[in-house]
Amino acid sequence: xxxxxxxxxxxxxxxxxxxxxxxxxxxxxxxxxxxxxxxxxxxxxxxxxxxxxxxxxxxxxxxxxxxxxxxxxxxxxxxxxxxxxxxxxxxxxxxxxxxxxxxxxxxxxxxxxxxxxxxxxxxxxxxxxxxxxxxxxxxxxxxxxxxxxxxxxxxxxxxxxxxxxxxxxxxxxxxxxxxxxxxxxxxxxxxxxxxxxxxxxxxxxxxxxxxxxxxxxxxxxxxxxxxxxxxxxxxxxxxxxxxxxxxxxxxxxxxxxxxxxxxxxxxxxxxxxxxxxxxxxxxxxxxxxxxxxxxxxxxxxxxxxxxxxxxxxxxxxxxxxxx
Amino acid sequence: xxxxxxxxxxxxxxxxxxxxxxxxxxxxxxxxxxxxxxxxxxxxxxxxxxxxxxxxxxxxxxxxxxxxxxxxxxxxxxxxxxxxxxxxxxxxxxxxxxxxxxxxxxxxxxxxxxxxxxxxxxxxxxxxxxxxxxxxxxxxxxxxxxxxxxxxxxxxxxxxxxxxxxxxxxxxxxxxxxxxxxxxxxxxxxxxxxxxxxxxxxxxxxxxxxxxxxxxxxxxxxxxxxxxxxxxxxxxxxxxxxxxxxxxxxxxxxxxxxxxxxxxxxxxxxxxxxxxxxxxxxxxxxxxxxxxxxxxxxxxxxxxxxxxxxxxxxxxxxxxxxx
Numbered sequence: 270x271x272x273x274x275x276x277x278x279x280x281x282x283x284x285x286x287x288x289x290x291x292x293x294x295x296x297x298x299x300x301x302x303x304x305x306x307x308x309x310x311x312x313x314x315x316x317x318x319x320x321x322x323x324x325x326x327x328x329x330x331x332x333x334x335x336x337x338x339x340x341x342x343x344x345x346x347x348x349x350x351x352x353x354x355x356x357x358x359x360x361x362x363x364x365x366x367x368x369x370x371x372x373x374x375x376x377x378x379x380x381x382x383x384x385x386x387x388x389x390x391x392x393x394x395x396x397x398x399x400x401x402x403x404x405x406x407x408x409x410x411x412x413x414x415x416x417x418x419x420x421x422x423x424x425x426x427x428x429x430x431x432x433x434x435x436x437x438x439x440x441x442x443x444x445x446x447x448x449x450x451x452x453x454x455x456x457x458x459x460x461x462x463x464x465x466x467x468x469x470x471x472x473x474x475x476x477x478x479x480x481x482x483x484x485x486x487x488x489x490x491x492x493x494x495x496x497x498x499x500x501x502x503x504x505x506x507x508x509x510x511x512x513x514x515x516x517x518x519x520x521x522x523x524x525x526x527x528x529x530x531x532x533x534x535x536x537x538x539x540x541x542x543x544x545x546x547x548x549x550x551x552x553x554x555x556x557x558x559x560x561x562x563x564x565x566x567x568x569x570x571x572x573x574x575x576x577x578x579x580x581x582x583x584x585x586x587x588x589x590x591x592x
Numbered sequence: 593x594x595x596x597x598x599x600x601x602x603x604x605x606x607x608x609x610x611x612x613x614x615x616x617x618x619x620x621x622x623x624x625x626x627x628x629x630x631x632x633x634x635x636x637x638x639x640x641x642x643x644x645x646x647x648x649x650x651x652x653x654x655x656x657x658x659x660x661x662x663x664x665x666x667x668x669x670x671x672x673x674x675x676x677x678x679x680x681x682x683x684x685x686x687x688x689x690x691x692x693x694x695x696x697x698x699x700x701x702x703x704x705x706x707x708x709x710x711x712x713x714x715x716x717x718x719x720x721x722x723x724x725x726x727x728x729x730x731x732x733x734x735x736x737x738x739x740x741x742x743x744x745x746x747x748x749x750x751x752x753x754x755x756x757x758x759x760x761x762x763x764x765x766x767x768x769x770x771x772x773x774x775x776x777x778x779x780x781x782x783x784x785x786x787x788x789x790x791x792x793x794x795x796x797x798x799x800x801x802x803x804x805x806x807x808x809x810x811x812x813x814x815x816x817x818x819x820x821x822x823x824x825x826x827x828x829x830x831x832x833x834x835x836x837x838x839x840x841x842x843x844x845x846x847x848x849x850x851x852x853x854x855x856x857x858x859x860x861x862x863x864x865x866x867x868x869x870x871x872x873x874x875x876x877x878x879x880x881x882x883x884x885x886x887x888x889x890x891x892x893x894x895x896x897x898x899x900x901x902x903x904x905x906x907x908x909x910x911x912x913x914x915x
Contacts, residue, residue: 289672290679291660291767295883296856296876337614338911345910349612354903356613363897364890444614533619551874552891553619560618567687567890568875574686580677587668588661 270495273307273524281306287581297549301527301569302576308498308525309409313577316570319366320408321559322490323350323357324400326482327378328419329387335422335454337445340378343418347372350416357414357558366563367408373399373482382426383460386478393477393485400489404497410566412502412529413490414559415483415511421534424510426458426479428536430469431513432543435459441506441535442555476514487511495525502569504562505532505555509540516544529565530554593818596630596847604629610904620872624850624892625899631821631848632732636900639893642689643731644882645813646673646680647723649805650701651742652710658745658777660768663701666741670695673739673881680737680881689886690731696722696805705749706783709801716800716808723812727820733889735825735852736813737882738806738834744857747833749781749802751859753792754836755866758782764829764858765878799837810834818848825892827885828855828878832863839867852888853877
């Protein structure tokens with residue numbers, strides 16, 4: 270897998286020091302600009318063409334009552350995405366992002382992972398490939414969102430398998446559970462961990478046993494973006510669980526990713542800490558769909574535009590620091 | 593001064609509960625949308641036309657060596673704003689904001705406030721009016737930025753006068769000071785407080801004795817925005833010091849303002865806490881010019897667009913929560 274271009278980053282750092290502002294005064298925007306340069310290998314990073322892809326999948330575990338919403342909402346929300354009525358549509362319209370929705374065999378939910386593997390090997394591979402296929406190289410920046418009733422439970426199980434801990438460490442309110450609902454989710458996760466624990470020794474096995482199609486698709490898309498050197502803005506708890514699955518045995522797997530925001534979903538803050546990612550935004554969002562990341566892209570846009578468009582001290586005839 | 597429209601806010605809250613998302617899942621975006629509705633008195637809030645105005649002024653206290661940059665940089669940076677080469681230009685271009693720069697008698701710096709009042713009553717009134725005059729009602733949202741070598745020292749003195757504490761509680765690195773420079777700033781602030789302490793009993797006296805033209809202009813513009821019911825996104829340490837001057841004796845003065853970001857300038861976090869404002873962004877920025885606020889406007893844009901464009905459960909045929 271490609272690495273960031275260290276020489277390009279060094280040149281970008283040098284340019285930052287010449288722009289008409291006190292050194293370092295754009296804070297994280299400066300780091301983000303240099304990081305984008307390292308992946309995109311452009312002298313001036315670009316965040317003009319943003320591709321947002323929302324993957325949808327259905328979860329057998331939803332039958333256990335782990336969501337506050339009925340399972341048919343997944344297909345209803347896909348229709349809402351296609352009609353332009355969801356939050357992610359409104360955000361993509363406002364910011365000029367490209368948006369696609371990819372429903373993944375909604376009529377075939379995963380198996381309830383407290384009874385067996387969520388996906389067969391073939392099914393998991395197909396979902397990984399479906400995700401990778403959307404990364405066509407047409408985006409400067411990519412965002413992968415998800416929709417799937419029951420998928421915070423799946424993400425909690427994945428987090429426990431990847432980062433350690435048990436159900437209660439990772440289960441949260443999801444679409445709107447009270448304490449009783451959260452306890453049920455934690456219990457379901459613990460059942461799944463007990464059933465699969467002997468087999469959770471590779472990212473692929475973790476993903477297919479505890480994941481879901483939309484989650485595997487995000488994992489596949491993140492890998493494909495790396496191969497094409499495209500920076501990824503990660504969304505919330507579920508998208509980061511999908512990303513986290515790529516990290517066992519490969520600490521560098523998410524070097525081309527930035528955390529768009531920290532979700533209000535309980536376990537996300539801890540998940541970001543485990544991944545060593547500092548979120549760009551903290552606005553109490555917990556919707557998924559790629560919504561937090563779609564907004565966070567504006568920070569990358571700010572980073573790219575200041576890096577590329579600002580005048581240098583010499584160009585503008587502005588006196589440099591006295592020191 | 594007008595108040596937020598409580599009935600409009602109540603209606604906006606009701607609409608948020610009907611949109612196709614779990615209740616509360618857009619976090620602060622939901623609150624911001626309702627807050628905008630309350631001021632704009634529109635059923636669907638708008639953040640399409642954003643006006644950014646950068647005021648510039650020169651400070652006599654700069655002669656004391658309180659900035660890492662020479663005083664002539666103020667006029668050089670105004671030329672840079674006019675030529676489109678500064679960070680705020682790049683941000684406004686990228687986000688489609690309207691941008692103006694208003695230089696305020698740069699050839700006549702304020703008096704060094706360790707020797708007398710920074711501004712006469714007439715000068716301070718003129719600057720307040722110059723600020724108010726830019727709020728022409730043409731913006732859905734307004735941002736007021738500043739440029740003025742020496743103005744973090746002035747802002748530190750204002751903060752001490754308004755919120756209490758001494759120079760070392762508020763003086764920070766500014767454009768790039770080391771510990772020695774920060775100590776000098778703190779000492780200069782303490783000298784000013786000692787000279788003026790008997791006269792700091794009204795916002796106007798605080799402003800004219802310790803402020804500057806660009807700071808007074810921001811204060812005037814914030815008042816004018818309130819009169820016209822236009823939401824304001826506050827920028828960093830200096831803009832918030834200008835805003836803070838309006839609060840003694842009028843706790844509600846900034847109800848139409850939101851804090852765009854928390855600056856890396858040392859005292860800003862404490863200043864926001866004193867003002868009871870929770871920043872939208874925390875990206876380590878400390879440039880001024882309205883740059884943090886110009887970026888934070890994108891959060892308001894996200895709030896307005898989701899509130900206005902999303903389908904309701906009924907419109908989209910999506911099942912509501914089971915509960």
